Amino acid sequence: xxxxxxxxxxxxxxxxxxxxxxxxxxxxxxxxxxxxxxxxxxxxxxxxxxxxxxxxxxxxxxxxxxxxxxxxxxxxxxxxxxxxxxxxxxxxxxxxxxxxxxxxxxxxxxxxxxxxxxxxxxxxxxxxxxxxxxxxxxxxxxxxxxxxxxxxxxxxxxxxxxxxxxxxxxxxxxxxxxxxxxxxxxxxxxxxxxxxxxxxxxxxxxxxxxxxxxxxxxxxxxxxxxxxxxxxxxxxxxxxxxxxxxxxxxxxxxxxxxxxxxxxxxxxxxxxxxxxxxxxxxxxxxxxxxxxxxxxxxxxxxxxxxxxxxxx
Ligand code: GTP
Ligand code: MG
Numbered sequence: 001x002x003x004x005x006x007x008x009x010x011x012x013x014x015x016x017x018x019x020x021x022x023x024x025x026x027x028x029x030x031x032x033x034x035x036x037x038x039x040x041x042x043x044x045x046x047x048x049x050x051x052x053x054x055x056x057x058x059x060x061x062x063x064x065x066x067x068x069x070x071x072x073x074x075x076x077x078x079x080x081x082x083x084x085x086x087x088x089x090x091x092x093x094x095x096x097x098x099x100x101x102x103x104x105x106x107x108x109x110x111x112x113x114x115x116x117x118x119x120x121x122x123x124x125x126x127x128x129x130x131x132x133x134x135x136x137x138x139x140x141x142x143x144x145x146x147x148x149x150x151x152x153x154x155x156x157x158x159x160x161x162x163x164x165x166x167x168x169x170x171x172x173x174x175x176x177x178x179x180x181x182x183x184x185x186x187x188x189x190x191x192x193x194x195x196x197x198x199x200x201x202x203x204x205x206x207x208x209x210x211x212x213x214x215x216x217x218x219x220x221x222x223x224x225x226x227x228x229x230x231x232x233x234x235x236x237x238x239x240x241x242x243x244x245x246x247x248x249x250x251x252x253x254x255x256x257x258x259x260x261x262x263x264x265x266x267x268x269x270x271x272x273x274x275x276x277x278x279x280x281x282x283x284x285x286x287x288x289x290x291x292x293x294x295x296x297x298x299x300x301x302x303x304x305x306x307x308x309x310x311x312x
Contacts, residue, residue, distance in 0.1 A: 005030065009055045018042050028186040031056035032232045034225065060236070074098070076238050080122045080196060081129025082114065082302075083156065084309045087287055090300035091273070094121075094129065097195065097240045100230055100270060102202075104245040104261040105277030110285045110304050111244040112143050115200045117308045118242060120152045122196040123166050131240075133195025134166040136185050140178060140204045142171060148308075155307040168192070175205040175222060182229050189237045197233065202226070202243040203262045220266045227270030243271065284312060 005016040005027060022041045024030050030038075030053055039049035057063055065073075079094035088094045095101050095118060103111045119137055124130030137144055146164055153163035168188075172178040178199070185197060202223075210219035234241045245267060247259040261267060261274070268274070274291045283304045289295045303312045 008052065008059060010052060011055075015052075023180060023183060026187045027056050027059055028236060029183050031060050031062055032186070032229055037225075062232075062236070073235075073238075078126070078131045078195070078238065078240070079129075080118055080131055080240055081124075082309060083117050083121050083129070084300075084302045085311050086300040087302050087309065088129075090287060090289060090295075090298055091275075092295060095196070095240045095242060096273070097131070097238045098234050099272035100227065100234060100241040100243060101273045101275065102243050102245055102261075102267065102271035103275050103277060104247060106247055106259070106279070109277035109279055110302075110309065111277065112141075112200055113148075113304050114309055115198045115242060115244065116145070116148045117152055118196060118240075119167050119198060120149060120156060120158060120163055120308075122240070123158060123163060124156075131195040133193050134168065135196040135198060136168045136170075136189075136194055138170050138172055138178065138181050138197070138199045140172050140199070140201055143200065144169060144171075151306060152308040168194070172205070175209055175226075178205055179222075179226055179229070182226065182233070186233060189233065189239060194237070194239060196240045196242065197230070198242045199230075200244045201246060202267070203245050207246070207262060220264060223263060224266045224270070227266065231270065243267075 005011050005019055006013065008027060008030065019030065019042065024033065033053060035046050035050040035053050038053060039046040078097040081088050081094040082091070103114055105111055115137065119135040122130050122133050122135050125132045149163055149167065150160040153160045170181050172181050185194065188194070206219050206223055210216070230241045233239055246262045248262045250258055250260055268291065273289065276288045276290050278286050280286050280301065284301055285304060286299055286301055288299045301312050302309050
């Protein structure tokens with residue numbers, strides 16, 4: 001999949017350089033960038049941009065496939081265990097590849113802890129709940145702790161040094177940077193055997209940068225673009241994508257749950273599976289799947305401990 005840009009019809013050395021200097025270094029990236037964005041980025045007509053992106057999609061076989069091919073692709077679905085039996089059961093076997101799984105909850109509900117745990121779990125072979133793969137951890141809030149990875153790995157019997165080596169970490173500083181980092185993952189996901197991409201949190205940059213109602217539309221557009229990139233990445237490379245989301249207060253709700261996930265419809269439609277986390281006594285947490293057509297309603301209880309996420 002690491003094809004050279006110049007294998008695309010209509011891309012010579014000069015155009016390849018132009019694309020590269022704009023940050024598009026692989027066919028996969030070219031295939032998923034919207035034509036309008038590309039046209040603005042490198043100063044070509046939208047029509048020209050469309051031709052290039054279309055050619056890239058053809059090379060990657062991203063257009064029509066037969067239902068049989070789709071079936072074959074689906075049959076490659078993998079699961080990453082959360083390391084907690086109750087949570088795995090709730091999720092139907094763990095976190096799924098080719099899908100975006102969202103964890104949403106108030107501060108301290110364990111979203112970041114689950115991300116750390118999954119970054120370790122994905123490394124195990126299939127029979128032990130992993131995908132013998134590596135993880136990408138994009139940290140927007142600066143809460144990733146390698147020490148925590150070491151702790152979790154030790155408890156699970158994984159060489160902590162190896163566990164750290166198998167996680168590609170990036171701190172993202174704003175929403176543009178976040179999008180750029182996601183684009184970069186397209187370049188090495190395949191060659192580095194990445195099976196899990198984590199964004200903790202998806203929403204924080206957008207909430208900080210786009211204040212006020214007048215910025216809502218561009219904000220949602222950008223989140224939409226990001227989520228689509230993530231879904232394509234998940235599909236093309238058979239990767240599991242995990243995002244975290246925050247809750248926001250709904251001042252107009254008097255009965256029922258007074259908070260809802262941030263990100264509105266765009267995140268609601270973009271995430272394949274949505275899991276709501278809430279606090280219970282001691283370090284217990286309750287997870288519930290919501291908005292899922294394929295999961296039965298139900299809850300799972302887990303505990304946050306020094307060993308990571310565990311059954312109670
Ligand atoms: P926000 O990012 O603030 O929205 O919260 P979050 O949902 O990401 O919460 P997080 O995953 O950071 O969970 C925090 C909880 O995990 C806190 O109650 C911490 O005390 C607990 N925690 C974090 N690290 C450890 C640890 O090493 N040992 C134990 N026992 N608990 C920990
Ligand atoms: Mg967190």
